[in-house]
Amino acid sequence: MSAIAMPLPDATIIARREEVAAGLRRILGDAHVIDAEDERRAYETDALTAYRAVPLAVALPSTTEEVAEVLAFLGALRVKVIPRGAGTSLSGGALPTEDAVVVGLGRMNRILSIDYDNRVARVQAGVTNINITNAVSGNGFFYAPDPSSQLACTIAGNIAMNSGGAHCLKYGVTTNNVLGLRIVLIDGTILDIGGDALDAPGLDLLGLVIGSEGQFGIVTEATVRILRGPEGARPMLMGFASAEAAGACVAAIIGSGIVPVAIEYMDRPAIKVCEAFAKAGYPLDVEALLIIEVEGSEGEIEDLIGRIRAIAAPFDPTATRVSRSEAESAAIWKGRKAAFGAMGRIADYICMDGVIPTGRLPEVLNGVAKIGERYGLAIANIFHAGDGNLHPLVLFNANDPVELHKAEDAGADILRLCVEVGGCLTGEHGVGVEKRELMVDQFDPVDLAAQMRVKSVFDPAWLLNPAKVFPLAGRPVPAA
Amino acid sequence: MSEEQAILTPGDEAELAAIIADAAAARRPLAVEGGGALRGLGRPLQAAATLSTRRLTGVTLYEPTELVVSARAGTPLAEVENLLAGERQRLAFEPPDWRALYGSDGVPTVGGVAAANLSGPRRITAGAARDSLIGLRFVDGRGEVVKNGGRVMKNVTGYDLVKFLAGSYGTLAVMSEVTFKVQPMPEVEATLVLQGLDDRRAIAALAAGLGSPYGVTGAAHVPAQNGTPARTLLRLDGFTASVDYRLGRLAEDLVDFGSAARIEAAPSAALWKSIRDLSVFASPAGVPVWRVSVRPGDGPSVAEAARKSFACRVLYDWGGGLVWIAGGDGPDAGASVIRPAARAAGGYATLARAPEPLRAANDVFDPPASALMALTRRLKDTFDPAGILNPGRMYAGV
Numbered sequence: 051m052s053a054i055a056m057p058l059p060d061a062t063i064i065a066r067r068e069e070v071a072a073g074l075r076r077i078l079g080d081a082h083v084i085d086a087e088d089e090r091r092a093y094e095t096d097a098l099t100a101y102r103a104v105p106l107a108v109a110l111p112s113t114t115e116e117v118a119e120v121l122a123f124l125g126a127l128r129v130k131v132i133p134r135g136a137g138t139s140l141s142g143g144a145l146p147t148e149d150a151v152v153v154g155l156g157r158m159n160r161i162l163s164i165d166y167d168n169r170v171a172r173v174q175a176g177v178t179n180i181n182i183t184n185a186v187s188g189n190g191f192f193y194a195p196d197p198s199s200q201l202a203c204t205i206a207g208n209i210a211m212n213s214g215g216a217h218c219l220k221y222g223v224t225t226n227n228v229l230g231l232r233i234v235l236i237d238g239t240i241l242d243i244g245g246d247a248l249d250a251p252g253l254d255l256l257g258l259v260i261g262s263e264g265q266f267g268i269v270t271e272a273t274v275r276i277l278r279g280p281e282g283a284r285p286m287l288m289g290f291a292s293a294e295a296a297g298a299c300v301a302a303i304i305g306s307g308i309v310p311v312a313i314e315y316m317d318r319p320a321i322k323v324c325e326a327f328a329k330a331g332y333p334l335d336v337e338a339l340l341i342i343e344v345e346g347s348e349g350e351i352e353d354l355i356g357r358i359r360a361i362a363a364p365f366d367p368t369a370t371r372v373s374r375s376e377a378e379s380a381a382i383w384k385g386r387k388a389a390f391g392a393m394g395r396i397a398d399y400i401c402m403d404g405v406i407p408t409g410r411l412p413e414v415l416n417g418v419a420k421i422g423e424r425y426g427l428a429i430a431n432i433f434h435a436g437d438g439n440l441h442p443l444v445l446f447n448a449n450d451p452v453e454l455h456k457a458e459d460a461g462a463d464i465l466r467l468c469v470e471v472g473g474c475l476t477g478e479h480g481v482g483v484e485k486r487e488l489m490v491d492q493f494d495p496v497d498l499a500a501q502m503r504v505k506s507v508f509d510p511a512w513l514l515n516p517a518k519v520f521p522l523a524g525r526p527v528p529a530a
Numbered sequence: 531m532s533e534e535q536a537i538l539t540p541g542d543e544a545e546l547a548a549i550i551a552d553a554a555a556a557r558r559p560l561a562v563e564g565g566g567a568l569r570g571l572g573r574p575l576q577a578a579a580t581l582s583t584r585r586l587t588g589v590t591l592y593e594p595t596e597l598v599v600s601a602r603a604g605t606p607l608a609e610v611e612n613l614l615a616g617e618r619q620r621l622a623f624e625p626p627d628w629r630a631l632y633g634s635d636g637v638p639t640v641g642g643v644a645a646a647n648l649s650g651p652r653r654i655t656a657g658a659a660r661d662s663l664i665g666l667r668f669v670d671g672r673g674e675v676v677k678n679g680g681r682v683m684k685n686v687t688g689y690d691l692v693k694f695l696a697g698s699y700g701t702l703a704v705m706s707e708v709t710f711k712v713q714p715m716p717e718v719e720a721t722l723v724l725q726g727l728d729d730r731r732a733i734a735a736l737a738a739g740l741g742s743p744y745g746v747t748g749a750a751h752v753p754a755q756n757g758t759p760a761r762t763l764l765r766l767d768g769f770t771a772s773v774d775y776r777l778g779r780l781a782e783d784l785v786d787f788g789s790a791a792r793i794e795a796a797p798s799a800a801l802w803k804s805i806r807d808l809s810v811f812a813s814p815a816g817v818p819v820w821r822v823s824v825r826p827g828d829g830p831s832v833a834e835a836a837r838k839s840f841a842c843r844v845l846y847d848w849g850g851g852l853v854w855i856a857g858g859d860g861p862d863a864g865a866s867v868i869r870p871a872a873r874a875a876g877g878y879a880t881l882a883r884a885p886e887p888l889r890a891a892n893d894v895f896d897p898p899a900s901a902l903m904a905l906t907r908r909l910k911d912t913f914d915p916a917g918i919l920n921p922g923r924m925y926a927g928v
């Protein structure tokens with residue numbers, strides 16, 4: 051039993067399962083509706099694996115029009131809908147309930163057009179993040195937001211969560227890199243928002259939809275910016291004897307006027323596990339490691355690295371190493387990008403995603419360590435140091451229900467600490483189910499009411515991803 | 531609007547909330563403004579009183595090493611920019627100063643810039659105002675004080691009402707405090723200039739520059755005018771050695787477009803400021819100014835359509851994606867020519883400046899498709915159920 055309650059499924063809907071599945075089959079054909087229990091089970095969870103529920107059925111449409119028919123059908127029957135991309139959400143964003151139909155975008159994974167002159171690509175929303183970059187990299191272009199899960203996660207999931215990545219320090223997150231999208235509302239209405247231009251007329255519906263966690267509609271297509279990559283890029287490693295020294299070094303670099311493309315941080319437990327996995331040459335005798343990446347021509351890279359070395363010197367970096375080859379760079383990033391996976395090999399964990407003002411880093415890391423001690427749990431820290439987005443991984447044994455509870459409580463304490471120092475609950479993973487009840491720690495009731503009223507505009511009966519984002523108590527009564 | 535009408539100037543957020551709550555209860559429409567610098571932008575509206583944030587002033591937070599600044603909405607933009615400049619930082623989106631364009635003696639405020647989502651040439655790489663805006667406190671049309679976003683660089687906690695309110699022209703809520711992320715000022719800037727290109731060649735050159743790895747932060751084209759040859763401009767900034775290197779490489783890459791000259795830091799800064807502020811369009815004041823946002827490569831088609839129909843001057847920014855047209859005759863100020871051309875180019879047109887009767891008789895903002903318009907109205911009703919905040923500023927009834 052896990053700590054976060056899901057609403058009781060609606061028995062009257064479960065009783066109509068056959069009818070719902072039959073209706074979906076009429077729209078999509080037998081092959082694209084998953085009805086058998088053992089096959090539905092594949093959709094019972096996402097990357098927040100402690101929570102599971104087998105959905106009523108799974109619908110796999112292949113066109114926007116099919117999505118519209120499916121939503122109009124389910125909306126009319128008042129059946130709940132769980133939009134799903136690749137199911138890599140770490141916050142339970144794609145977690146179903148037993149009375150809900152999962153609508154998966156896996157079949158809508160085509161790149162529709164690439165326009166280098168206007169620096170945009172039009173894609174179906176089920177395309178994986180990496181496939182956009184792969185499609186344009188031959189011409190030296192890339193799609194900037196690069197979540198560590200980019201091999202698997204879809205642009206639909208990225209749009210729903212407003213996902214970020216290691217390189218968003220320079221290039222921004224999803225919302226800064228999407229120009230248009232097509233979305234289907236719960237009544238089947240198809241809307242085109244934004245377009246190929248850098249801005250759109252009227253209210254910024256694009257900004258509103260991105261990050262709305264699948265609660266406004268199902269996104270089926272998107273126009274994304276593609277950027278020309280730099281001439282070259284190179285990561286460097288710097289080890290420090292304390293979190294304080296590493297934190298002060300980050301502040302000094304940014305204060306000096308240099309904004310590297312990425313500044314990633316790992317603490318000793320994280321370094322050990324990632325090094326064992328990736329053999330990246332991370333130093334094992336330091337308390338904190340920074341991976342700093344700079345971009346440009348050979349000369350520019352040399353110059354920037356020289357400047358960073360000079361800025362870092364007062365903080366006594368113990369092991370500075372600059373990558374000397376493509377292979378070395380790849381290994382350095384492999385260790386970082388595979389960090390969660392590598393951790394998963396040694397223990398179960400829940401991954402936090404709080405953000406803090408970077409100046410509070412040492413204090414917060416101390417606080418996180420104390421929280422770990424209080425609950426008797428190990429915590430490894432991996433995070434985007436340049437923008438203060440922390441990913442403490444709370445390690446526990448999933449076979450021990452008491453430990454899961456403890457881990458969740460420790461995680462909640464960490465996030466409350468982030469809010470207390472002026473930060474927020476989530477920087478890129480979304481609220482989902484996981485942080486739903488913590489929203490009251492960041493927002494006052496009026497703040498939440500203002501947001502929930504927007505939900506009711508898009509989805510008056512609260513059918514899309516209803517059990518997420520907002521605390522279960524204090525919600526408006528959904529329209530009948 | 532008559533001169534003697536009341537101007538309400540709350541001194542703090544609570545007073546602001548009380549004024550709005552009273553107005554909502556009485557269903558008394560309010561014209562919302564900051565320092566009044568943008569009074570000429572938007573549809574004219576009928577309101578019993580003007581509500582100005584001009585007394586909600588003061589920087590409330592500035593942490594240079596965290597790249598963040600917060601200020602009350604009525605704080606003059608210049609005050610914030612000067613403070614940042616003291617630490618060699620700046621607002622990434624290069625907000626324009628359109629006082630000359632509108633012949634206004636109002637004071638541009640940080641809230642006004644956010645509410646109008648005003649962004650300058652650097653928008654192509656650094657994002658628009660809405661991309662730098664990371665936190666808001668605002669009072670909605672119910673008189674409720676709401677916060678959204680925050681002061682940290684990344685934040686996906688709840689819905690992004692910050693972006694939604696950026697560019698809503700005070701029709702949904704009145705901002706009381708804004709938080710921006712900021713960026714370091716580069717050591718130096720320089721501009722590469724190509725001469726004598728026609729519009730299409732120029733936009734192709736800009737596309738080549740923006741598609742290069744050299745980090746172009748400004749991409750504009752000023753067509754030939756009164757014997758002055760056309761100039762195509764690409765700006766770079768950063769450390770001196772890096773700018774020298776990249777400018778050289780860029781000139782080589784663009785050699786097919788002719789030989790390029792270099793404009794050094796000070797004149798370069800002055801040049802981009804004049805593009806940002808549309809200085810050349812300031813006079814004559816009565817001429818309509820259209821702001822057309824399109825697929826960059828198709829920008830010239832809009833200018834061609836306009837030139838065929840009426841005398842006009844054109845300025846391209848954002849690599850061709852932002853076309854400014856000064857001109858447009860007849861009772862619709864040229865809308866029947868410009869709007870279809872903008873749509874065909876994948877974008878839309880705003881009647882950014884025109885005498886009041888023209889703005890009353892024509893759509894200033896391109897009305898969205900009907901389903902989007904319906905959604906827009908429902909959202910307006912949600913934020914401002916009594917319909918008192920800048921009613922009709924963007925669209926009739928919104």
Ligand SMILES: Cc1cc2nc3c(=O)[nH]c(=O)nc-3n(C[C@H](O)[C@H](O)[C@H](O)COP(=O)(O)OP(=O)(O)OC[C@H]3O[C@@H](n4cnc5c(N)ncnc54)[C@H](O)[C@@H]3O)c2cc1C
Pocket residue numbers: 096097132133134135136137138139140142143144155175196197198199202203204205206207208209210211212213214215216263264265267268269270390391478479515
């Ligand atoms: C190992 C690992 C590393 C990760 N690293 C990062 C990282 O660096 N940065 C980061 O930001 N995230 C990261 N994540 C989290 C996750 O990958 C992102 O949230 C991602 O965007 C989810 O995409 P998805 O396709 O898997 O979506 P899903 O998990 O299937 O769904 C995510 C949310 O999107 C909604 N949704 C899905 N499709 C649609 C649609 N078509 N229309 C509307 N809503 C929809 C779902 O309902 C759900 O709420 C990581 C996850 C893992 C497991």
